[in-house]
Amino acid sequence: MRLLLALSVASVMILSAPTAAAQAEPLTVVHSERISLGNTTLTASFSDWPIKAGRSLDFTFEPAGGIEGRGGTVRAIAPSGQPQALGIVGLDGEADMKLQRHPQARHAWGLDVVALPEEGLWRFEFTVPGVGTGTLPVLAGPMPGPPAAVSWTFGMIPWAIALVVLGRRWWRVRKATVLAWSG
Incomplete structure (x- = not known):
């Protein structure tokens, strides 16, 4: 099964190589x-x-x-x-x-x-x-999109939520470990 998968992947790579090596499209001037x-x-x-x-x-x-x-x-x-x-x-x-x-x-x-x-x-x-x-x-002209500070703020929200969730879980594990050792 693994040999068949490896041969399939190799054949796809070989067949797609000429496409990847093709010359880039001409530049569009506006x-x-x-x-x-x-x-x-x-x-x-x-x-x-x-x-x-x-x-x-x-x-x-x-x-x-x-x-x-x-x-x-x-x-x-x-x-x-x-x-x-x-x-x-x-x-x-x-x-x-x-x-x-x-x-x-x-x-x-x-x-x-x-x-x-x-x-x-x-x-x-x-x-x-x-x-x-x-x-x-x-x-x-001005940079497209919202200002960089707004973009970074919205981009960091998922990381802030992940940090809070991981922090709470770490605190619970730490608290349970301390109680288990003191008991």
Whole structure:
């Protein structure tokens, strides 16, 4: 019986492997902005619009003429005016991030599944050597959903109830154990 179960599980894993290894779906772009980049333009596209703080989305950046043979950096400036590293996986945490191909839109540079941590007017400053520099202002609206304190409070209610129940049971066992030893 165990051998049959093991063979069934193995065959399901082998048959589903090509599906899991299939290429990711193309990125869905819902909004684009054109910005001046030296004497040319750069198209910035977004997978979600309007942008909400704390909500993940994808950015793509494509200069006129494509990205082949080009490189550059992007710097994210928070609403406070300070450069901010966005904590993107694979980047070194520096404010000046090297522009890399987007994993789903290989024809463009991009930031994959990133969230702007605070609401307000963000600026993305692009520098492409030999082409120029440009700035993209992006307004991030308020974080969707209830405030974090309300979410945490409701999320902790089940744990508080469990703590009370376990505490009462512990007290009863302790009380019964003390009475048994003193008797």
